[in-house]
Amino acid sequence: MSTYIAPMNDIRFALHDVLQVESLFARLGFEDATRDTVDAVLDECARLCETVLAPLNRVGDVQGVRFDKTTGAVTTPDGFKAAYDQFVEGGWTGMSAPTEFGGMNMPHAIGICLEEMIDAANLAWSNFPLLSHGAVNALHHHGEAWQKEVFLKPLIAGTWTGTMCLTEPHCGTDLGMLKTRAEPVGTDVYAITGTKIFITAGEHDLTPNIVHLVLARLPDAPEGSRGISLFVVPKLRVARDGTVGGRNAVRCGAVEHKMGIHGSATCVMNFDGAEGYLVGQPHKGLMAMFTMMNTARLGVGVQGLGLATRAYENALRYARERLQSRALSGPKLPAKPADPILVQPDVRRMLLTCKALTEGGRLLAYHAGSLVDGAAHGADAAARKDADDLLGFLTPIVKGCLTEWGNECTSHALQCYGGHGYIAEHGMEQLARDARITTLYEGTTGIQALDLMGRKxxxxxxxxxxxxxxxxxxxxxxxxxxxxxxxxxxxxxxxxxxxxxxxxxxxxxxxxxxxxxxxxxxxxxxxxxxxxxxxxxxxxxxxxxxxxxxxxxxxxxxxxxxxxxxxxxxxxxxxxxxxxxxxxxxxxxxxxxxxx
Amino acid sequence: MSTYIAPMNDIRFALHDVLQVESLFARLGFEDATRDTVDAVLDECARLCETVLAPLNRVGDVQGVRFDKTTGAVTTPDGFKAAYDQFVEGGWTGMSAPTEFGGMNMPHAIGICLEEMIDAANLAWSNFPLLSHGAVNALHHHGEAWQKEVFLKPLIAGTWTGTMCLTEPHCGTDLGMLKTRAEPVGTDVYAITGTKIFITAGEHDLTPNIVHLVLARLPDAPEGSRGISLFVVPKLRVARDGTVGGRNAVRCGAVEHKMGIHGSATCVMNFDGAEGYLVGQPHKGLMAMFTMMNTARLGVGVQGLGLATRAYENALRYARERLQSRALSGPKLPAKPADPILVQPDVRRMLLTCKALTEGGRLLAYHAGSLVDGAAHGADAAARKDADDLLGFLTPIVKGCLTEWGNECTSHALQCYGGHGYIAEHGMEQLARDARITTLYEGTTGIQALDLMGRKxxxxxxxxxxxxxxxxxxxxxxxxxxxxxxxxxxxxxxxxxxxxxxxxxxxxxxxxxxxxxxxxxxxxxxxxxxxxxxxxxxxxxxxxxxxxxxxxxxxxxxxxxxxxxxxxxxxxxxxxxxxxxxxxxxxxxxxxxxxx
Structure with missing residues (x-):
């Protein structure tokens, strides 16, 4: 089975030596994010990842999520809920969320490091808390005061989770074609009807309520992408005063059978006149969704980094242990029956490719994370604009390149194992299968490239x-x-x-x-x-x-x-x-x- | 589900227009391999692949092979045996085998085309008849007359299948370390004891008998790779007169759970004093094994080609059908809600990469196949040597490059589907998982490269x-x-x-x-x-x-x-x-x- 030990040496080198985050954070007004605090947070997260989440990685792959057709319920793999409860108790869900709603207000640059470790430990599991960030962002930036009050606190506390409901069977990239309808049914209340697919964590048993952020069309909507509005549609009805009611008319219709991340619930969600509230301006939903999508894209880039790192450290250990053949320049360990395969130049080529792309990629990603903080909290408008421009430019590169490199590196690492890499029990093939989703969701590699070239x-x-x-x-x-x-x-x-x-x-x-x-x-x-x-x-x-x-x-x-x-x-x-x-x-x- | 339609246009272009095989075959003495005959054979094989084998591809993936711990029996997925029976009845198992033992003596160049189609249709299934070729080659070149008489006919008829038992838990690439022992127990009879892993088709329910070609050490064997001998060890005992007896002391101990080719039985084989006969000279087994391995390597290269081709044709169809977004230079199908994604330059980049690598790779592979014929039947010694030299040079290139390109192309093709490519029902992710084995078995990519650089x-x-x-x-x-x-x-x-x-x-x-x-x-x-x-x-x-x-x-x-x-x-x-x-x-x- 593959294991995961967080690469603390290189993470600290990136944060403290290269990016010098302590002084950066001080300049940006994160007074609490001292080096000691940051290191303590990282160490604690590493412990959780190594001992709780990583051992569940294969369990999730083998069991997958289970779907009950009759009730529409989704059961997560054994241990996922207990791990999630521990995660919530540790306050991890609100680490970089605003203190106003119960968060810890740690810099996004640190949030990225934590995500790297969580993704590497268990990508399928990581998708349950991940999407809440997007919902929090959307509501925090675009929601009305009562919506923030009612939804943000449980999302940040992790007692509820969130989703992003964009894709429909006939449209993914081209959201202008979407058909889900929103009909007004009372003051500020809408009935949402339509089918959404590929909804990560659309249904599960980790929390009682799930907050769906849904793109839909109002009756008077213009055609195309200028006619899309954003709605918040909870699984359990929630009144404006926060009272939680009965089941809303939204239900999971199926879970997808996928190449990997079997432990992640990828749901078909059927909205059948489900009650929802408008978030932000009518017809401006796509813009609101893009705000949160950019952060999500950085997050997916980091998933590629995390998986590549885990694959690399396992392949490195294997290359040191596996004795097979001799170095071409003569035996390196003459007393042993053969040399470790680490002496082979071609094995080193594969391992060094992983090392170069992950350690370099780590800086690329962490730096982008620090720009999220800089764009929000920079000293003056010019500094914030520079950070925002650079962040916009780097986001598709982080998403596009780190996920493709994640696929490349997990494949190299598998290859280092020879035929054993193809066997499930070693866990290397799972990393390769799990990595394959990252170049697809949150916009394919081609879409990142177009965003970079055309827009940025x-x-x-x-x-x-x-x-x-x-x-x-x-x-x-x-x-x-x-x-x-x-x-x-x-x-x-x-x-x-x-x-x-x-x-x-x-x-x-x-x-x-x-x-x-x-x-x-x-x-x-x-x-x-x-x-x-x-x-x-x-x-x-x-x-x-x-x-x-x-x-x-x-x-x-x-x-x-x-x-x-x-x-x-x-x-x-x-x-x-x-x-x-x-x-x-x-x-x-x-x-x-x-x-x- | 992915489908498969054999690319007959391009196959014929490669064979007839470019390689001009009709005149080549005539020169090499294959009088029966006229253009008409070749085309008829190809068409008939394509029909079998498209209608019988391809529809079983997903069945094999979903069901996998089943292993009974108590009996050591392996059950193939539903439909595999019926398809195999049809394959045997059609005479396909002996297509390029010598007529002397019941084969059809078609050129190897044609055998390669058939393999491409069979691999593309159902790689997991193709592995059952595939390994028989290796056993046939080894026995034909190195076996005694009675061994040929007794073993070759049923292997070529397909009523028995063969295996190659090389790898052990502690050695794969470095066969010099192998430990399986062969003790003489009578005139020309040996007791084989040891554990072999990764044995493709080591046990199954397609035929009553299975002929294992096993590498083992005689008691007086020198250390390392110069002390390895080759033995033929049937599952059911076979006397020198061909009489088939009871079970030999060889048994499947487990089947591996793999990333892909779930329908292929990858077995741990335990030999516990199993009766076997020496094939060829004592201590010269590795050389005999390498003879058959070269042909097997070409075969695995062709597996990469087949999977890439199937993936490509499905992605191409999807790219023509899937309407999403508009061409950047303006709508191509203004009457439709969106343009087909085939208009997108980046989708074309992925598809053209597949087209360029598969159509080019097809010529590379078929040409190498024709060199097998040239090396054996060339007009004079100089011609045979040239063919053999070039074949030796090209074999690691075909295996190494076509399998890596097979991985690249199945991945591009999956990517063309966007998120749908990750969903099992479309079948694209299976092609990518199945392709992943090809760079590992029969020598990893790194081993091919060393064979090319060091030896060839x-x-x-x-x-x-x-x-x-x-x-x-x-x-x-x-x-x-x-x-x-x-x-x-x-x-x-x-x-x-x-x-x-x-x-x-x-x-x-x-x-x-x-x-x-x-x-x-x-x-x-x-x-x-x-x-x-x-x-x-x-x-x-x-x-x-x-x-x-x-x-x-x-x-x-x-x-x-x-x-x-x-x-x-x-x-x-x-x-x-x-x-x-x-x-x-x-x-x-x-x-x-x-x-x-």
Missing amino acids: VLQLQGAGLRVFLGMIETFCAEHEGTPTLAEFTGPLRAHAAQWQQITGSIAERAAADPEEIGAAAYDYMFFSGYVALAYWWARSVAVADASSHPETFKAGKRETARFYFARILPRTAMHAAAITSGPATLLSVPDEAFDS | VLQLQGAGLRVFLGMIETFCAEHEGTPTLAEFTGPLRAHAAQWQQITGSIAERAAADPEEIGAAAYDYMFFSGYVALAYWWARSVAVADASSHPETFKAGKRETARFYFARILPRTAMHAAAITSGPATLLSVPDEAFDS
Whole structure:
């Protein structure tokens, strides 16, 4: 069975050494988020993840959720409820929620670290509390005062959970097509009717009530995406004074059988005139939903990171233990019947790819998390705008790249086990199956790429990119005189210049041909992700070198950075070539000539 | 549910137009393998695959094989036995086996096409007859006359099946460590004792007898891989006169729970003094096993091709049917509520990647299949040696690249479905799970790469590569004066030159540092695979242009080739950079610094 030990060394290195969050948090007004408090929170969460959630990971996979057709009830796997109760008692559900409604107001940057550990320990389980964050965000930003009062407290306390009900059978990406109706049935009360699919945690036995945030159309709604409104529809009716009543007309019609995250309840939800309240302005629901979706997207990126990390540490242990064949340069452990497979260059290639993508990806994700705090609490408008621009730019990169890398790394890790990786009892194949959802939900990889290219780069004229390029330039300038960093700053600068140049040339061509956007988007996102990681790796070496960490740690960072620059960063060449080839190479194949 | 329609158009294009097998087969002495016969065989096999095997694919996944602990019996999923009986009655098990023992003596090149279809239709099921080929090969090449007489006929008729028993719990790749013992107990009879794992079709209910080919050590065996002998150990005892007796002391101890191919019986086999006969020379068993393993490796490469093809055709259908969003350049089907997602450049990118890798990969695999025939039946020793050298060189490329591409393509195809791809009922996730085994069994991708780099390139001094480079040069020279091919022949020549140069420089560095081999192997294999595919794509365009195929077909080949050269072939740059960086980037990270 795969195990999980939170990578506390690297998490602390990322937070404290590289991102220097203590002083950042102080500047942003999080007085309580001192280094000691942060470390205590992290340690406590790691303990919970390692000892309570991680051991339930395989249980959830084997049992899955059970659905009772007659009652519409969903039963979670053995142990899930007890673990959830413990999670609620520990106050984890409200860690980064506002104190006003019972939260702890820890920075989002810390919330991201906790999510990484929880996801790695048990992704299927993590989906139950995860969606509550989205509901909390939506209600906090767009809800009326009474809605906040009534719904936020139990959601933040974790005694209720939330959902996001967007997708319908005929529409997912294109929400403008959605059909669910909302009819006024009294003062500010609406009857919601329609079918939603892929509703994570739509029904379960962890809490008595479930708060659905539902997209639907009012009778006078314009067509398309400008006619969608947001409603809050609880499973148990809730009056404006907070009184909880009987069952609302919403019911789980089925749970999906999936490739992975079997312990997560992916529900078909049937709304049959269910009572709901409008959240925010009529017809402005999609915008409200996008607010919360951006945070959710960061969260899904972190899921990729968590799974990759867990897969990597198991594969590393296996590679140290499994004796098989000899090193090509001669036996390393002559007294043993064979050498550990860690001596094989190709096994090291797979492991170092995991190490480089996870440790680099961790900085990418944590930094983005800190920008959520910066965008909300920055000292002045300019600082908040910079943080928000950069956050918007990085969010699709975190979601798009970290989930694809999560798939790549869980696959490498499985591969290190040879045939044993394919056998369920080792747990590696579960990690690969679970990881596969992350490039699909909360917007596929292709949708992230379009968001990055179309909206964050072209519409917003590359504001976020400019901030990131500024960070690279500042870093390179700071270390101009450091010869030991020249091997990194040189290629980093060159890639930054190419990034800027490619962005400009896409923008130019897109002005003449809108198909350019879709044709370049995917490769542009990965080009960006790899250059961003080059920055974080270069900076990791600089920070490690200047730190009091042991020499082995420093060597690990430096040599992994060298690996990254030599063997991973060259992937940018392939992406650049694809971008340069333009839309014609995708659009010129006649539709009817695709068949083999 | 995913369906399967054999891609007969492209299969015929590959066989008849590009490889011109009719004249090849005539030259090699396969008089019966005329175009008409070949097409009839292919059509009949396609019908069987589409109507009998493909519909059982999901049944096998859902039910899996069932194991009875008390009796050690394994029950295959519903319908598997009836399908197998039909397969046997149709004479399919002996299609490319020698007529002397009841086979049909069709060329191996045709056997490969049939395997592609059978694998695509139902990979789990295909594993039951597959391993018989290996047993047939081993006995045919190394068995005594009476062993051939007694075992080959029922194996070829399909009334018995075969297995290859190599792996043990502590050794897979490194067979030199194996412990299974063979004690002489009479004239030419041995008692085999030991535990073998991962035995495909080790036990089942399809046939009354199962013929195990088992690697074990004689009492006087030298240590390591030079002390391994091969034995034939039937489930039901078989006397030298062919009389079938009672149960032998071999029994299935468990079946593995796996990520995919649930309908395939992956068995732990316990040999407890089971009676067996020596096959071939004492202590030469590994060599005999390798003979059959090479054919099996080609077969597994074709599994990757088959699954990718099936995944692609389903994703293509979905992309044509699923209406969602609009083309960025404006509505393509204004009368519909949205455009089919096939208009999206990123969806086309994924689909064209599948088309380019499967249609190109088909030629790579079929050509290798034809070399099996050429190596055995070529006109003279020089021709046979060339075919054998090239076959040896291409086998790890076919196995290594086609299985990795099989994983890539099934994943792209799943991704085209969005969230629906993750749901079991669509069948796409099964294809991805099933594909995942192919990079592991019959030698992992890393092992293929080492076989290519260490043995086929360095030990054999690149004999096979020279033959392939000769083919490229001949093709380019032939089309020197064809301006419409210049866009392909130019880059192809450049890549061929780089291939030769890289090979030379690895060889040079490997002479000084044996770690160079392991450090370069993986990237060298993919570099080779992509250049090989560039050749087949260029040649496909030339052949299509000169053919009487419809213009749409020609445009499909040309534009897909353009896509391949522009967006896939640049992957070679990344592999070349990794090769150039050498072993240091993999070996310099201290072992104890891998932990995060």
